Each structure stands twice: as structure tokens, then as C-alpha cells.
Amino acid sequence: MSDIRPEERLAAALARLIIDPAAPPARHIAVGAASPLPAAACWLVRKQGHPVRLSLLHRRSGNPFTEGTRELFDLTGQGRIDLFFLGGGQIDGQANLNLVGTGEWPGREVRFPGSFGSAFMYVMAHRTILFREEHSPRVFVEKVDNISAPGVNAPGVFRRGHAQALVTGKCVFRFHPERARFSLLSLHPGETVESIRAATGFDFDVPAEVPRTPDPTPEELALLRGPVCDEMLETYPEFCARVFNRKAAA
Amino acid sequence: MTPTTLEAMAASVPDGALVALPPDNSLPSIALAKALVRRGARGLRLLGVPVAGFAADLLIGAGCVAEIETSAVSLGEAGFAPRFSAAVKAGTLVVRDCTCPAVHTMLQAAEKGVPFMPLRGLIGSDILAHRPDWRVIDNPYADGGDPIVLLPALQPDIAIFHAVMADAEGNVWLGRRRECATIAHASKRALVTVERVVPGNFLEDERLAPGTINATYVTEVAVAERGAHPVALLDEYGFDAAYVADYARMAKTEAGFATWLDREVFSPRAAAAE
Numbered sequence: 001m002s003d004i005r006p007e008e009r010l011a012a013a014l015a016r017l018i019i020d021p022a023a024p025p026a027r028h029i030a031v032g033a034a035s036p037l038p039a040a041a042c043w044l045v046r047k048q049g050h051p052v053r054l055s056l057l058h059r060r061s062g063n064p065f066t067e068g069t070r071e072l073f074d075l076t077g078q079g080r081i082d083l084f085f086l087g088g089g090q091i092d093g094q095a096n097l098n099l100v101g102t103g104e105w106p107g108r109e110v111r112f113p114g115s116f117g118s119a120f121m122y123v124m125a126h127r128t129i130l131f132r133e134e135h136s137p138r139v140f141v142e143k144v145d146n147i148s149a150p151g152v153n154a155p156g157v158f159r160r161g162h163a164q165a166l167v168t169g170k171c172v173f174r175f176h177p178e179r180a181r182f183s184l185l186s187l188h189p190g191e192t193v194e195s196i197r198a199a200t201g202f203d204f205d206v207p208a209e210v211p212r213t214p215d216p217t218p219e220e221l222a223l224l225r226g227p228v229c230d231e232m233l234e235t236y237p238e239f240c241a242r243v244f245n246r247k248a249a250a
Numbered sequence: 251m252t253p254t255t256l257e258a259m260a261a262s263v264p265d266g267a268l269v270a271l272p273p274d275n276s277l278p279s280i281a282l283a284k285a286l287v288r289r290g291a292r293g294l295r296l297l298g299v300p301v302a303g304f305a306a307d308l309l310i311g312a313g314c315v316a317e318i319e320t321s322a323v324s325l326g327e328a329g330f331a332p333r334f335s336a337a338v339k340a341g342t343l344v345v346r347d348c349t350c351p352a353v354h355t356m357l358q359a360a361e362k363g364v365p366f367m368p369l370r371g372l373i374g375s376d377i378l379a380h381r382p383d384w385r386v387i388d389n390p391y392a393d394g395g396d397p398i399v400l401l402p403a404l405q406p407d408i409a410i411f412h413a414v415m416a417d418a419e420g421n422v423w424l425g426r427r428r429e430c431a432t433i434a435h436a437s438k439r440a441l442v443t444v445e446r447v448v449p450g451n452f453l454e455d456e457r458l459a460p461g462t463i464n465a466t467y468v469t470e471v472a473v474a475e476r477g478a479h480p481v482a483l484l485d486e487y488g489f490d491a492a493y494v495a496d497y498a499r500m501a502k503t504e505a506g507f508a509t510w511l512d513r514e515v516f517s518p519r520a521a522a523a524e
Binding site for chain 1: 275276300301320321322323324330331338339341345347349350352354358369371373374376377378380396398426428430431432460
């Protein structure tokens with residue numbers, strides 16, 4: 001098997017979180033405007049034989065909904081979306097997400113595109129996996145400048161789910177909503193607890209033993225490079241060319 | 251049904267109007283956005299349903315927009331919307347940040363003719379903190395202690411989008427992109443550009459009827475071939491990534507944007523192509 005690409009390791013790490021038996025079941029997963037890696041992880045889970053329904057919101061042809069994009073939010077409002085993915089221009093130690101911008105509201109310093117559906121989806125999906133490849137103190141901050149979507153709510157506020165984990169280019173954090181803190185779950189190759197501390201603006205818990213993020217298995221790699229890439233080619237041609245060295249047929 | 255012209259349609263949009271636009275994956279009328287730039291529209295208040303893209307960035311850059319209410323402004327894979335970002339930094343644009351289901355819910359309240367509708371989520375977000383027009387009440391159907399957000403009905407003055415075709419009765423067909431139906435239902439007027447006008451009545455065809463917007467909601471139709479370009483139109487034509495990437499590159503600066511406008515919007519060739 002040729003060298004493992006970082007994207008392949010991240011896709012496999014995301015896939016393991018999706019099927020984590022300790023998390024609520026993932027029967028219907030929606031993948032939004034996030035990077036193609038969450039989509040690759042979902043396809044990997046599907047190609048491994050898990051019977052999940054995938055609603056991919058950015059497919060170029062077709063669209064899972066016939067009543068317009070509000071259908072995603074209506075499904076989520078009813079509790080029929082088990083898992084969603086979110087990122088953020090800033091993410092803080094309480095899992096608050098900032099997709100609005102830095103500086104004064106509404107992002108007078110650096111304006112990001114905007115909150116999209118995060119202020120609803122993060123609260124109403126059964127769980128959310130946070131994904132942000134850039135692991136730096138400018139992204140992972142002690143306190144976000146503006147809260148697009150809160151990591152936790154005050155007691156008594158209706159909330160169906162929280163962040164399950166935060167997957168970055170350097171490590172995987174688990175989120176603990178009861179204490180509103182992250183803990184280190186695994187380190188990607190070459191990283192140490194100290195290197196993560198140096199790259200992270202927020203404080204987090206460190207268990208006695210922090211394992212290495214596992215390599216994708218040969219079976220996972222074969223699926224990613226074959227049938228997963230086949231499914232992704234139309235929607236994410238640039239990603240497939242870069243990661244899997246595959247070009248869409250003209 | 252007699253179609254109007256694109257330029258007459260643009261002339262019918264008054265300065266200061268509240269204009270609802272679908273995002274780049276849901277049939278915006280780029281042709282009408284360009285015509286609004288040519289007519290020199292001013293003070294428009296845009297509503298992104300539920301987010302905004304190429305058309306909004308173009309209108310903002312050309313000085314047509316005073317305010318925008320939206321859940322995001324983005325050029326998708328081409329990155330941040332450059333003229334929107336510049337206007338936020340300069341403080342020349344009023345931005346009312348929203349979240350996607352809130353836009354849909356406010357429009358659905360307008361569709362139903364009710365003054366407000368509730369929505370879950372939002373509590374704890376700074377979006378809510380910056381929206382004095384959104385209220386939190388205690389759910390009157392619970393035993394107390396269940397706060398929930400109320401959103402006011404939002405009725406745009408004008409809905410603008412692009413459809414595949416119109417029929418002899420003035421019905422328009424756009425398939426499953428039903429957010430365009432929502433904004434047409436909720437708005438006072440709907441201005442729709444189409445690729446072509448065909449004979450007959452879509453509502454007499456069981457296969458076309460579910461993807462049709464009834465002429466009741468359609469104020470004017472204008473023919474604009476490739477009117478969504480560079481955005482994709484269902485299975486009629488694809489997304490022109492190179493065109494949007496070129497725009498994103500040029501619109502990084504005010505001068506580059508002006509050059510782009512001259513070439514793509516104001517030149518006689520560009521205007522004739524619309």
C-alpha cells in the first residue's frame with residue numbers, strides 16, 4: 001500500500017467517530033457546506049456496509065429535497081437528522097463556533113461568509129462532529145469573538161445534541177458537554193501533547209495515556225481510493241484529483 | 251401572458267426595495283442582477299434565501315445595496331465574496347446576520363399571513379443578541395421554563411429568480427427548487443427571468459405541475475437566455491467555475507471590480523447578450 005495521505009487518515013478518523021458505538025446511532029447524516037472530508041468519511045461508512053442515509057447538500061446534480069432547502073431544517077427540527085458536521089473560523093474551548101467574523105459584530109476585522117444554519121443545526125441535530133483542518137492559535141481560541149452557535153446552553157433551554165468531537169489536522173479532541181471542555185482523544189503522527197498545547201489557544205484536558213490516531217486499515221484505504229472516490233468525483237473534482245490522483249471523465 | 255424585457259423589468263424595481271434572492275445553488279437571476287447594475291439601482295435591501303452569492307456580491311460592489319439580511323454571503327468554492335467583505339470592513343453596508351431556518355421561517359409566516367412563527371435553537375447565539383426584532387417567550391404549551399424564539403413575518407417587496415421556462419398562462423417551471431416558490435408566495439411581487447416561453451399550461455400536466463409556480467404569484471416574466479450564468483440551471487447548463495474564479499480574482503480590488511463590470515455588465519456586447 002502506498003503512503004497514507006493526511007486526508008485519508010482524517011477521513012478514517014471521522015468515519016470511526018461516525019460509527020462510535022458510544023454515540024447515538026447515525027441513521028441519517030446531512031453533510032453541508034463543510035470540506036469534502038466529512039463527505040468522504042460518510043461515504044466510507046456507507047461503503048463499509050453501514051446502512052446510513054446520506055443527504056449531501058452540495059451535490060451538483062440532484063438534491064435530496066423536493067420542498068426546498070428548508071426541508072433539511074424541518075427534518076432536523078423533528079429530530080430526524082442524527083449527525084451533522086460544522087467547522088468555524090474560530091472555535092473555542094467551550095465548543096462555541098464563530099462563522100461570522102473577528103472583531104466587532106458583524107466581523108469588522110475579518111468577515112467570514114456567515115453562520116449558515118449553525119445556530120439551529122448545532123442545537124437540534126442529535127450530534128455534531130466539528131472538523132477544522134487548520135490547527136492554529138488563530139482558529140482554536142480561548143474565547144471566540146462572536147458566537148454563531150453556542151457549544152452548550154443554560155439548563156432548561158431545549159437542546160437535542162452537542163459536539164461529539166473536534167477533528168483537526170493535528171489531533172482529535174472529544175467534547176464533554178457536562179463540563180463544557182475538550183479532552184485530547186488521539187494525536188496524529190508527529191504530534192505530542194506539548195505541540196498540541198503550543199498550537200491551541202484554549203485549555204483542554206489530557207488523559208494519562210493519549211494514543212496515536214490509528215492509520216487507516218488497508219481495507220479503508222482501498223475503499224477510499226476506489227468506491228468512495230467514485231462517489232465524490234462529480235461533486236468534488238478538485239479534491240479527488242489532489243488526494244486520490246483521479247480526474248473526472250471529460 | 252406577454253413577457254416584458256429585462257431592462258423594463260429592472261426599471262420596475264424601485265430604489266430601496268426589499269429584494270429576496272435565492273442562493274447560487276438555487277436559480278438566482280444573474281441576468282436581472284446585471285440589469286439592475288446597468289440601471290443604477292440604489293439603496294436596495296437584499297434578503298438572501300437563506301444565503302447569498304454571486305448576484306449579491308455583484309450588486310453590493312456596484313453600489314446598489316444599502317442593507318443585506320442573510321445567513322451567509324459566499325462564492326462557494328471560489329471563496330469569500332470579495333465586494334461583500336470589503337463593504338463590511340468599510341462599514342458601508344448594514345448587515346443583518348441570520349441563520350438559514352430563520353429566513354425560511356420568517357418567509358413561511360408571511361406565506362401564511364400570520365404575524366410570527368416560533369423556531370427552536372438560536373438561544374445562546376450572538377445572532378439572536380443582535381436581533382432586537384426577535385423575541386424569546388416561554389412556550390405557552392409547556393408547563394413553564396421552556397424558552398423559545400419568535401420570529402416576525404417577513405414580506406419582501408420583490409422576489410427575483412430565474413426559472414427554466416414559462417408557459418402561455420404565465421406559470422413558471424423550476425423543478426424541485428421550492429425555496430423560489432416560498433419567496434414568490436411570501437413577496438408582494440415576483441419578477442422571474444426564464445430561458446424560454448412555451449405554449450400550453452404546465453398545471454394541466456401532472457408531471458410538470460409539482461415543479462411549477464402558479465401565475466398567481468408571478469408578476470412579470472422576461473426571457474433571458476442563460477440568465478443564471480455563471481450559476482448552474484438544473485440539468486440545462488452547469489456551473490461556470492472559471493468565470494466565477496475570474497470574478498473572485500478581479501473583484502479583490504475596487505479597480506479590478508470596475509474593470510470586470512465594464513467588460514461583463516456595461517459593454518455593449520455584454521448588454522446585448524442579456
